[in-house]
Amino acid sequence: MSDRDAGGTGDTGAEAAGEPAGGNPPVRRLSDWDAERLHRLAAAHETPLYVQDLDRVRENCERLLAAFPDADVRYAVKAHTGRAVLEAVRDAGLDAECASAGELDRALAAGFDGSRLHYTAVNPPARDLDHAAGVAAGEPGITVTVGAVDTLDRLAERGYDGRVCVRVNPGVGAGHHEKVTTGGAAKFGIPYDRAADAAREAAERFDLVGIHAHAGSGIDPDQLDSHRELVARMGELARDLADPDAAGDGDAAASADPIALEYVDVGGGFGVPYEEDAPPLDLPAVAAATREAVAPLPEDTDLAIEPGRYVVADAGVLLTRVNTVKPTPDETVVGVDAGMTDLLRPAMYDAYHPIRNLGGGRARDGGDAPSVAEREATPVTVAGPICETGDTLCKDRALADPARGDLLAVGVAGAYGYEMASQYNSRPRPAEVALDDGTATIARRRETLGDLLTVERGAAPDGDDRPEGDR
Numbered sequence: 001m002s003d004r005d006a007g008g009t010g011d012t013g014a015e016a017a018g019e020p021a022g023g024n025p026p027v028r029r030l031s032d033w034d035a036e037r038l039h040r041l042a043a044a045h046e047t048p049l050y051v052q053d054l055d056r057v058r059e060n061c062e063r064l065l066a067a068f069p070d071a072d073v074r075y076a077v078k079a080h081t082g083r084a085v086l087e088a089v090r091d092a093g094l095d096a097e098c099a100s101a102g103e104l105d106r107a108l109a110a111g112f113d114g115s116r117l118h119y120t121a122v123n124p125p126a127r128d129l130d131h132a133a134g135v136a137a138g139e140p141g142i143t144v145t146v147g148a149v150d151t152l153d154r155l156a157e158r159g160y161d162g163r164v165c166v167r168v169n170p171g172v173g174a175g176h177h178e179k180v181t182t183g184g185a186a187k188f189g190i191p192y193d194r195a196a197d198a199a200r201e202a203a204e205r206f207d208l209v210g211i212h213a214h215a216g217s218g219i220d221p222d223q224l225d226s227h228r229e230l231v232a233r234m235g236e237l238a239r240d241l242a243d244p245d246a247a248g249d250g251d252a253a254a255s256a257d258p259i260a261l262e263y264v265d266v267g268g269g270f271g272v273p274y275e276e277d278a279p280p281l282d283l284p285a286v287a288a289a290t291r292e293a294v295a296p297l298p299e300d301t302d303l304a305i306e307p308g309r310y311v312v313a314d315a316g317v318l319l320t321r322v323n324t325v326k327p328t329p330d331e332t333v334v335g336v337d338a339g340m341t342d343l344l345r346p347a348m349y350d351a352y353h354p355i356r357n358l359g360g361g362r363a364r365d366g367g368d369a370p371s372v373a374e375r376e377a378t379p380v381t382v383a384g385p386i387c388e389t390g391d392t393l394c395k396d397r398a399l400a401d402p403a404r405g406d407l408l409a410v411g412v413a414g415a416y417g418y419e420m421a422s423q424y425n426s427r428p429r430p431a432e433v434a435l436d437d438g439t440a441t442i443a444r445r446r447e448t449l450g451d452l453l454t455v456e457r458g459a460a461p462d463g464d465d466r467p468e469g470d471r
């Protein structure tokens with residue numbers, strides 16, 4: 001299904017935001033989306049519905065490439081792994097950073113060739129490593145980033161002798177919530193003071209091409225210092241590896257061969273403003289601080305970055321329909337058809353997402369509710385259909401007084417939205433529409449109740465009915 005805009009005016013976000021045609025603002029706000037168009041999409045495809053604007057994805061890629069002209073820019077695909085998004089990012093010239101066998105396969109299917117694939121193995125299950133080694137046999141340009149010496153051994157056991165990058169735990173973290181701060185968490189990467197040894201071991205056994213650190217998600221203006229510190233440590237490590245004599249960290253290092261790295265990857269975590277009045281990240285300033293902190297890099301060693309959220313977050317909205325308006329003594333609860341199974345971030349991270357009432361609902365007497373402009377702002381809790389107290393999209397938020405049937409738009413939902421969706425409460429996952437130069441296409445169909453049954457024993461004709469122990 002697709003709908004083309006009347007008149008083909010190409011209502012890009014930039015124009016809707018009052019920017020000149022071809023402008024590329026640092027953020028697209030929820031209020032910049034064309035409400036009429038969102039109404040049409042919800043009417044055509046029902047709710048809950050994700051809308052992902054590929055034109056905005058491209059703009060975000062362009063801003064990143066412009067701010068980091070000399071760096072390798074890799075898209076962390078876990079933020080949004082939809083095929084249409086991956087193709088747009090591939091065409092824009094970014095590489096793909098993948099965290100699992102599944103992400104690798106989806107990036108390959110979207111047309112990334114091996115030399116543009118970076119597989120970051122975090123405690124990789126045997127099945128994932130088997131798969132990655134198999135992919136590498138056909139795509140030798142792929143790079144595997146390892147966060148433990150065990151992973152080197154496990155790769156060697158599978159006959160892998162290709163490109164390897166060592167993930168370092170720099171001991172500094174950043175992040176908008178403790179659950180997304182990885183830099184200081186022991187789970188991720190090899191401790192900084194052992195990283196040089198691990199890198200030298202990797203260089204003896206594999207083709208060591210890089211070192212990597214990812215501090216966590218949410219580099220924002222307040223956290224530039226910890227970002228700078230991480231980047232500086234990585235620059236220092238690269239210099240130590242390139243010139244072990246100068247490093248002066250013991251005999252082992254002094255007798256070591258110099259290692260010329262292709263790149264120093266300082267990870268992702270570029271923040272986007274979720275609150276309507278929060279300033280956007282000053283990307284050129286972050287880029288300048290990054291370059292300065294990592295310098296001087298050894299000759300022929302490039303900077304690399306791995307943005308996920310920044311590429312897709314403000315390119316997506318989630319549309320949901322009001323089905324219940326319930327006044328209570330404490331608050332008005334607005335029940336909607338999207339919940340934590342569609343957008344987990346509020347329940348999992350207490351994340352804020354802007355929400356806008358686009359109206360269109362009915363009054364209690366059955367007539368049309370007044371236009372949203374005529375309604376009073378009312379503090380409400382917006383709650384989903386899941387049997388969990390945490391299943392709210394916002395609390396005590398002022399929205400234009402909601403009526404049953406209204407359409408709500410949840411903004412900045414393009415990153416870690418659909419990807420974290422689940423079928424909890426046996427809820428089929430929502431549909432997603434991709435907007436591409438004025439055309440809307442179903443990128444992912446809505447799951448059906450039937451989809452929920454297909455993988456269960458006895459339900460599917462092609463199901464695996466063998467007892468668990470025999471598989």
Ligand SMILES: *Cc1c(COP(=O)(O)O)cnc(C)c1O
Pocket residue numbers: 076078079097099120214216217218267268269270306307308309310
């Ligand atoms: C998640 C992740 C990223 C991207 O993080 P964002 O906050 O989305 O930019 C980059 N690198 C690695 C290794 C990651 O796990």
